Amino acid sequence: xxxxxxxxxxxxxxxxxxxxxxxxxxxxxxxxxxxxxxxxxxxxxxxxxxxxxxxxxxxxxxxxxxxxxxxxxxxxxxxxxxxxxxxxxxxxxxxxxxxxxxxxxxxxxxxxxxxx
Amino acid sequence: xxxxxxxxxxxxxxxxxxxxxxxxxxxxxxxxxxxxxxxxxxxxxxxxxxxxxxxxxxxxxxxxxxxxxxxxxxxxxxxxxxxxxxxxxxxxxxxxxxxxxxxxxxxxxxxxx
Numbered sequence: 001x002x003x004x005x006x007x008x009x010x011x012x013x014x015x016x017x018x019x020x021x022x023x024x025x026x027x028x029x030x031x032x033x034x035x036x037x038x039x040x041x042x043x044x045x046x047x048x049x050x051x052x053x054x055x056x057x058x059x060x061x062x063x064x065x066x067x068x069x070x071x072x073x074x075x076x077x078x079x080x081x082x083x084x085x086x087x088x089x090x091x092x093x094x095x096x097x098x099x100x101x102x103x104x105x106x107x108x109x110x111x112x113x114x115x116x
Numbered sequence: 117x118x119x120x121x122x123x124x125x126x127x128x129x130x131x132x133x134x135x136x137x138x139x140x141x142x143x144x145x146x147x148x149x150x151x152x153x154x155x156x157x158x159x160x161x162x163x164x165x166x167x168x169x170x171x172x173x174x175x176x177x178x179x180x181x182x183x184x185x186x187x188x189x190x191x192x193x194x195x196x197x198x199x200x201x202x203x204x205x206x207x208x209x210x211x212x213x214x215x216x217x218x219x220x221x222x223x224x225x226x227x228x229x
Contacts, residue, residue, distance in 0.1 A: 035219075090159055
């Protein structure tokens with residue numbers, strides 16, 4: 001019963017390095033998204049996808065790339081890490097859009113990223 | 117632009133007390149509102165989802181209400197327990213793109229034994 005799996009759980013990067021946060025779900029959900037959570041600011045949407053091959057930007061997309069080659073996987077790439085990207089990152093998935101009654105959104109357990 | 121606010125940021129209550137958490141939103145045109153729970157070091161777990169046509173949703177000791185006209189939702193927790201200690205967040209989907217959620221910053225609840 002895996003749900004949404006994120007790796008790594010913790011990562012320390014140096015400024016300018018690149019890395020990929022992995023996200024996988026085993027529920028055959030079409031909708032997947034990445035959020036970042038900063039103290040006092042709640043969660044903010046970085047990128048989202050409504051199906052394999054389809055991605056779009058959220059509120060705070062700068063400095064991040066995504067791709068969706070399969071239904072299961074939605075990796076988030078940091079192109080050139082900056083201290084402002086120090087945050088907790090959450091991947092989420094759901095079977096439909098937020099309008100649909102009873103649509104449950106499942107979150108991964110988060111990836112703690114520190115950029116020094 | 118929709119904004120979601122949760123006040124207070126933190127709340128400490130003794131065990132057994134009934135309590136209310138507040139969520140306010142600026143644009144009353146919403147599809148629904150969700151309440152989530154977040155434990156330290158963990159992801160978010162969906163607690164309740166209230167559709168725009170509903171006034172209340174209940175799950176066990178939790179009751180969520182929605183008043184669109186005033187832009188408010190409350191999460192009522194009855195007979196609180198130490199295990200209820202967590203951060204509670206509310207969120208609404210954007211009207212122009214309903215798979216984009218807008219979150220409040222959360223209320224951190226501590227239930228003291």
